[in-house]
Amino acid sequence: MVTLEAHGIRARLPLGFEGRIFRRQTVHDEVPRPVAHFATVAIPPDASDFGGGLVTSLKSTDVFVVLFEYGPESVGRALFATEGLPRRLAADHFRPYTLRRGLGGQSGTQWFFTENGRPFTLYAVLGSHARRHSLVAPVNSLLHHLEVAPAAPGRSAIHR
Amino acid sequence: MLVLVIMDTVVVVLLAGLVAGLLRSHADILRALHSLGAGVGDPSAPADPEVLTSDVTTAASPATPLHIGPPLPGERDSWSAHDIEGTDPGGDAVAVSVTHTAHLTLLAFLSSGCSTCAGFWAALGDADHGGLPTDVRAVVVTKGPELEIPAEVRRRAPPATTVVMSSGAWDDYEVPGSPFFVLVDGRTHRRMGEGVARQFSQVVDLVRRARADAEGPDRMPRPGAVPRPDGKAREALNDQELIAAGIHPGHASLYPESLDDVFSGTPDRPEGSRPAP
Known part of the structure; x- marks a missing residue:
């Protein structure tokens, strides 16, 4: 199983x-935040x-998952009030209209949360809404092996 | 006169001995070459056990394969494929799946300093990937940052091609040097072929033939099929259409405050104003 680790995010694929x-590269005063892409x-x-x-x-038969971090100013906002990365999604969480780009047949879900003091959104796309019951399994397998290190400096240990 | 005859006889005997010794030495060399599988003449003749005594099996075998480097682990063979794990030229973490996929992957093992590689970097940066079939994914693999110059790799990296810096991948695929190419079939998790080339057109030709062999005519792309625009091309197309419709950056219609704004036409706000986040 391949392991990826960077910017305080670790994933066993x-x-x-x-x-x-x-x-991403910094543009002007923008502060880029870590982004993790996973796909089949x-x-x-x-x-x-x-x-x-x-x-x-x-x-x-394919899936795509994004873990996108927001700035620390988002911590404590109502949108990120949920504590913890969702580890187990259900097929019913996926909707054909929850897509950044509406593509026929596909299905998506998006979650906002705070994990170890870091605000994130998780966005997952299934290649087929009709096959959501089987496609949610590899997504959950990925989420099960995702780890996020705490935001506080000096606390480098990664917690699940 | 007698002295001359005796001297002549001695010289003839010495020369005969010299010729016999040379013939014997030549025969020994030929036997040794046979035992290594590179001999000429009759290869079925058994090798002289006095020549190669270290390996009994080589004496009976007409052609013994020559192994270079350490033996492969038991679970691997020269056809096994491995996913690639490393960093991109910017230092971020990347893992590329070449097994358990539905496509072919061409792994191009290149380096930033090899002059022969320059043409391959350039070809992979072309809009059509040097003529590579569109359903074959090209991935450039350089050695890791500890053995490469990331800035040089970054300078050469084609923008639309995945570049992974991974010394482990070079070990996994037993790459002898750059440039080196490996074609992997993600469906069978096996290497379809590997080798070196001097020009990218040779690689493309071999990939086409290998793909045709593996997939047959039914899996070939339909002639005349037009790919849907995506990524930057789609973004540019969207921009063109919005500008043609008079919607520029900052236009009020881009910042609806309610569903009524979305479904009832342009919101009643001046251009350039955007709602507070």
């Missing part, structure tokens, strides 16, 4: 998944944060 944990298809190096340039290549 289930078979068939590839991944990328990165931070090839992830192009120029894929946008929420899968632009990638989701069109999803086939009916």
Whole structure:
């Protein structure tokens, strides 16, 4: 099982998944935050944060997952009040209209939460809404093996 | 006169001995070459056990494969494929799946300093990936940052091609040097072929043939199929259409405050104003 680790995010990838944990180049005063992409298809190096340039290549057996971190100013906001990364999604959590880009047949879900003092959104896309019951399994397998290090400096241990 | 005859006889005997020794030495060399599988003449002749005494099996075998480097672990063979794990030229973590996928992956093992590699970097940076079939994914693999110059790799990295810096991948695929290419079938998790090339067109030709062999005519892309725009091309197309419709950056319609704004036309707000976050 391949293990990816960068920017305080560690993922052990289930078979068939590839991944990328990165931070974009700084533009002007912008402070880029870590983004993690995981997919069962090839992830192009120029894929946008929420899968632009990638989701069109999803086939009916594929999945795509994004873990996107927000700035520390978001901690404590109502949107990020949920504590902890969702580890087990249900097929019913996926909706054809919860997609950044509405592509026929696909299905998505998005969650906002705070994990170890770091605000995130998790966005997952299934290549086929009809197959959501089987496709949610590899997504959950990935989520089970995702770890986020605490935000506080000096606390480098990664907790699940 | 007698002295001359005796001297002549001695010289003839010495020369005969010299020729016999040379013939014997030549025969020994030929036997040794046979035992290594590189001999000429009759390869079925058994090797002289006095020549190679370290390996009994080589004496009976007409052609013994020559192994270089340590033996492979039991679970691996020269056809096994491995996923790639490393960093991108910017130092971020990347893992590329080449097994358990539905496509072929061409792994191009290149380095920033090799002059032969320059043409391959350039070809992979072309819009059409040097003519590589569109359903074959190209991945450039350099050695890790400890053995490469990340800034040089970053300078050469084609923008639309995944580049992974991983010394472990070079070990996994037993890459003898750069440039080196490996074609992996993600469905069978096996290498379809590997080797070196001087020009990218040779690689493309071999990939096409290998793909045609593996997939047959039914899996080939339909002629005339038009790919849907995506990524930057789709973004540019969207921008063109919005500008043509008079919607520029900051236009009020881009910042609806309610569903009524979305479904009842342009919101009643001046252009450039955006709601507070």
